[in-house]
Amino acid sequence: SYYQALKRLTLELAGIRLGEDHRFLVETRLSALARREGFETLPQMIEELFSRGQTRLAIHVVSALLERTSRFFDDRESFEILGDKLLPALHPIYRGGTVKILVYGCSSGQEVYSAAIVADRLAHVFPDMDVRIHGVDYPSLALDQAKQGRFTHFEVQRGLPIRHLVEYFTRDGEDWLVNDSLRRRVDFDEHNLLSALPGDDHYQIVMFRGRQQQYSSPAAVRILREINRITASEGYLMLGTKENLEKINFGYETKSIAPGVYKKRHQNKESAPDTESQEPHPSQAAKTTPKPVFDSSQIAS
Numbered sequence: 261s262y263y264q265a266l267k268r269l270t271l272e273l274a275g276i277r278l279g280e281d282h283r284f285l286v287e288t289r290l291s292a293l294a295r296r297e298g299f300e301t302l303p304q305m306i307e308e309l310f311s312r313g314q315t316r317l318a319i320h321v322v323s324a325l326l327e328r329t330s331r332f333f334d335d336r337e338s339f340e341i342l343g344d345k346l347l348p349a350l351h352p353i354y355r356g357g358t359v360k361i362l363v364y365g366c367s368s369g370q371e372v373y374s375a376a377i378v379a380d381r382l383a384h385v386f387p388d389m390d391v392r393i394h395g396v397d398y399p400s401l402a403l404d405q406a407k408q409g410r411f412t413h414f415e416v417q418r419g420l421p422i423r424h425l426v427e428y429f430t431r432d433g434e435d436w437l438v439n440d441s442l443r444r445r446v447d448f449d450e451h452n453l454l455s456a457l458p459g460d461d462h463y464q465i466v467m468f469r470g471r472q473q474q475y476s477s478p479a480a481v482r483i484l485r486e487i488n489r490i491t492a493s494e495g496y497l498m499l500g501t502k503e504n505l506e507k508i509n510f511g512y513e514t515k516s517i518a519p520g521v522y523k524k525r526h527q528n529k530e531s532a533p534d535t536e537s538q539e540p541h542p543s544q545a546a547k548t549t550p551k552p553v554f555d556s557s558q559i560a561s
């Protein structure tokens with residue numbers, strides 16, 4: 261059946277194995293894609309896809325099948341760790357500079373905007389440290405939504421405290437738009453998650469939460485190697501709080517510093533963080549890390 265062919269295509273392009281429980285996604289997601297692509301029927305699009313080897317269409321088909329549900333402050337403990345431990349720990353090193361967070365596989369953007377809210381709530385404590393969040397994922401309607409910063413009333417009700425809705429969003433008809441105070445901290449790009457990120461950017465925190473088990477072993481190896489490459493010296497990898505690096509680990513400490521959080525293993529040859537004001541060595545700066553300052557009660561359970 262063409263579903264088996266779609267499973268092979270998804271594994272080849274994205275490294276993800278679709279299960280039999282994904283069959284229902286074919287009709288709901290690909291039928292809408294077929295209409296947007298100008299096909300009269302879904303079978304017509306599938307035939308075009310496999311008979312002519314359309315690369316662009318293949319990417320859109322796989323992206324549609326892989327779109328995942330996202331919600332604000334999903335896995336609350338992760339965001340408590342971000343605000344209570346990681347950003348305060350980075351402040352002595354990056355005061356006067358910028359901390360860059362990468363959300364690897366950002367879907368419709370709720371994870372990115374949640375991290376931006378945490379950063380904004382800490383801005384009065386660390387006014388000399390800017391925090392920027394970059395989200396990347398396969399091209400899809402979900403990524404388009406993330407770029408627009410537009411969410412339905414149902415979506416903002418899933419995990420977003422009312423005080424944050426009032427402060428960081430503006431009503432626009434039936435939807436809610438992210439305010440400029442958060443938009444200035446974030447940006448989004450299309451990216452094949454199995455490929456190397458373009459440019460020479462390094463990130464102090466890489467968030468790759470809740471997706472590790474989706475990938476085949478070879479794909480997971482490629483992704484974690486790339487994530488390690490773009491993690492700054494002494495930076496952090498954030499998995500989901502129930503995930504770990506017991507089976508695959510490239511360049512991170514073997515013991516997590518918090519549930520799902522691993523620090524990059526220090527390498528003497530790596531260059532120091534690019535900032536105007538920093539401590540002589542990150543390990544010395546870590547000793548002066550302030551006590552947790554983020555009010556985690558502001559995050560909805």
